[in-house]
Structures are given as structure tokens and as C-alpha cells.
Amino acid sequence: MKNVIVTGGAGYIGSHACKALRDAGYVPITFDNLSTGWQEAVKFGPFEQGDLLDRARLDDVFAKYKPIAVMHFAAFSQVGESMTDPGKYWRNNVFGSLQLIEAAVDAGCLNFVFSSTCATFGDQDNVVLNEESPQFPINSYGASKRAIEDILANFEQSHNLKSVVFRYFNVAGCDPDGEVGEFHQPETHLIPLMLDAIAGKRDALTIYGTDYDTPDGTCIRDYVHVCDLVDAHVLGLEWLSNNKGSRYFNLGTGTGFSVREVLDESRAVTNKEVPHVEGPRRPGDCTKLVSGSERAMTELGWSPQRSTMKEMIKDAWHWHQTGHYDK
Ligand code: UDP
Numbered sequence: 001m002k003n004v005i006v007t008g009g010a011g012y013i014g015s016h017a018c019k020a021l022r023d024a025g026y027v028p029i030t031f032d033n034l035s036t037g038w039q040e041a042v043k044f045g046p047f048e049q050g051d052l053l054d055r056a057r058l059d060d061v062f063a064k065y066k067p068i069a070v071m072h073f074a075a076f077s078q079v080g081e082s083m084t085d086p087g088k089y090w091r092n093n094v095f096g097s098l099q100l101i102e103a104a105v106d107a108g109c110l111n112f113v114f115s116s117t118c119a120t121f122g123d124q125d126n127v128v129l130n131e132e133s134p135q136f137p138i139n140s141y142g143a144s145k146r147a148i149e150d151i152l153a154n155f156e157q158s159h160n161l162k163s164v165v166f167r168y169f170n171v172a173g174c175d176p177d178g179e180v181g182e183f184h185q186p187e188t189h190l191i192p193l194m195l196d197a198i199a200g201k202r203d204a205l206t207i208y209g210t211d212y213d214t215p216d217g218t219c220i221r222d223y224v225h226v227c228d229l230v231d232a233h234v235l236g237l238e239w240l241s242n243n244k245g246s247r248y249f250n251l252g253t254g255t256g257f258s259v260r261e262v263l264d265e266s267r268a269v270t271n272k273e274v275p276h277v278e279g280p281r282r283p284g285d286c287t288k289l290v291s292g293s294e295r296a297m298t299e300l301g302w303s304p305q306r307s308t309m310k311e312m313i314k315d316a317w318h319w320h321q322t323g324h325y326d327k
Contacts, residue, residue: 010037
């Protein structure tokens with residue numbers, strides 16, 4: 001059995017990763033405390049409810065499944081919240097990851113795929129980032145993920161832990177089959193909020209800042225379809241299985257969209273106006289985060305298939321109309 005522990009497997013990206021793993025012949029074991037995830041999203045392998053801060057529970061799960069690898073998604077990920085409650089990010093993201101890493105090495109599981117973020121780079125206006133770009137996070141979320149990258153590097157030196165680290169840009173879209181989707185409570189992400197506003201499920205979307213140094217004054221982000229993103233993770237696992245060693249990969253498309261451009265594209269896909277108002281900047285937001293992904297393409301053979309803005313909004317809109325988790 002090719003068991004893989006997937007922390008955060010009940011969440012948005014983790015649940016899509018479990019489906020991709022199942023389809024590639026692995027058994028994804030979801031380890032999730034359901035603080036932000038949904039048990040209904042665990043459909044593709046066993047579920048073990050547990051918290052990263054509970055070391056004994058982690059040890060039990062490693063002993064029970066003897067996994068060949070860990071895929072670590074579980075984390076708090078709201079930039080704004082990380083600025084007002086940094087302790088939550090350092091405790092859960094950093095200390096929780098340390099517990100997981102120690103449990104993995106103690107169980108002899110030395111392959112680790114980690115979900116990091118472009119927020120580790122911080123604000124570097126008007127550059128297209130790559131894996132060698134300097135990392136100067138400007139929010140606690142990015143700083144917490146950066147710290148975990150360092151822990152992984154240290155544990156490679158001490159325990160030969162091999163890791164593939166993916167730094168994501170913005171993740172969007174949903175499983176086109178509608179089996180799993182994006183549903184956060186509370187929701188803070190641009191595309192689901194925008195679709196809710198279109199559908200009249202919440203008030204007008206607030207554009208966070210219109211005075212950035214960008215062509216239309218709103219922030220620019222690089223959006224990747226969640227299905228393409230999780231495909232890269234399966235390739236990362238194969239990379240580790242083939243003993244190719246630790247590696248960092250940025251997962252972007254090289255193309256940025258401003259908030260206003262995302263709104264325009266949504267109008268085009270849904271044929272509906274997006275009710276919106278202009279508001280002040282959100283603390284912690286970078287002006288522009290865009291990356292190429294040449295390394296992932298050439299070394300992993302990653303080939304994104306669905307990462308056009310149109311496709312991402314289409315799949316998100318389909319899920320928005322047909323799928324949801326109850327609680
Ligand atoms: N954004 C916005 N209004 C919202 C939510 C997000 O204008 O209600 C903007 C946000 O400032 C950022 C972009 O949309 O420029 C993407 O934000 P999101 O929270 O989706 O992802 P993040 O970039 O924080 O990971």
C-alpha cells in the first residue's frame with residue numbers, strides 16, 4: 001500500500017490533493033482537526049481526526065499506516081488575520097509543523113511534500129519571481145511558512161528528511177466533476193466572495209485598495225487552478241520516490257490579474273454584474289505576486305491544463321451553483 005498522510009485533507013486544496021493521489025494509485029490518509037475543513041470533503045481515503053499539536057495522536061497515525069510520505073497542507077492561511085493574531089500562525093503553523101516533522105522522522109518516514117506560499121517572498125514590485133528570489137515576508141502568514149521551510153532544511157541536515165516545497169501563488173477553481181470544491185467559513189478569498197456577491201448571497205464585494213502602483217490601482221495576483229496545483233504535488237511525490245532530493249518549486253503561471261481584471265472576467269463568464277465597492281487596503285497585502293514556473297515544468301514535467309482565469313471561474317461557478325458542504 002502506498003499510504004500518504006495528507007494533513008489538511010478535509011480542506012480546499014487538501015481534498016483536491018486526496019483525489020489526485022487516489023487517482024494516481026496512492027492511499028491518501030487525511031489527518032485533519034476539522035477546524036476549517038469539512039468531513040464531507042474526505043472521500044478518497046481514510047480519515048483520522050487529529051490535531052498537529054497532539055504529538056501522541058500523530059505517532060499513532062504514523063504507526064497505524066506506515067506512510068511512504070507526508071503531504072502537509074494543514075495551516076491557517078489568512079493574510080489579514082495573521083496580522084492581527086500572529087500567535088495563532090506561529091503556534092499552529094510553525095509549532096504544529098515541527099511536531100509533524102518530528103513525528104515523521106521518528107517513524108522513519110523521510111519524504112515530505114510541503115505547501116508553502118508566495119507570501120514568503122513579500123513585496124517585490126514589478127518583478128516576476130522565481131525560486132531564487134529573495135524571501136522577505138511582510139505578513140505573519142508568510143513568515144510562518146518561511147520558518148517551516150527552514151525547519152525542513154535543518155531536518156534534512158540532521159535526519160536526511162527529503163522535502164519538496166511548493167510555493168503557491170493564488171489557488172482558484174474547483175474539481176470540474178464537482179466532487180469537492182472551495183468552501184471556507186469564514187470566506188476571505190476573492191473569487192468565492194465575488195461569486196457569492198454575484199449570486200446575492202452576501203453584500204457587495206469590497207475591493208481592498210485602489211491606490212496600488214499597478215495599471216488599474218488594484219493588487220495583482222497569479223492564479224493557478226487547484227487541479228493543476230495538486231497534479232504538481234503528485235509529481236513532487238514521484239520526484240522524492242525517485243530519490244531526486246530536496247527541491248523548491250514555485251507554482252505560478254507567469255501571468256498576473258488585478259482585482260478589477262478578475263471582476264471583469266467573472267462578469268464575462270457568469271453574464272452577471274459583480275456588485276462591488278472600493279475600500280481601503282488590507283494590511284499585509286503585497287502589491288504584486290507573480291511567478292514563472294519553468295523549474296516545475298522542466299524538472300517535474302508539470303504541465304498546467306486548466307489555469308486560465310476563464311476556466312478557473314467557470315469551475316468555481318459550477319461548484320458554487322451545485323455543491324456545498326453542510327457544516
Ligand atoms: N481581495 C479584495 N477583496 C476581497 C478579498 C480579496 O479586493 O474581499 C483582494 C486582495 O486584496 C488580494 C486579492 O484579492 O489582492 C486576492 O486575495 P485573496 O484573499 O483571495 O488571496 P491572497 O492573495 O490573500 O492569498
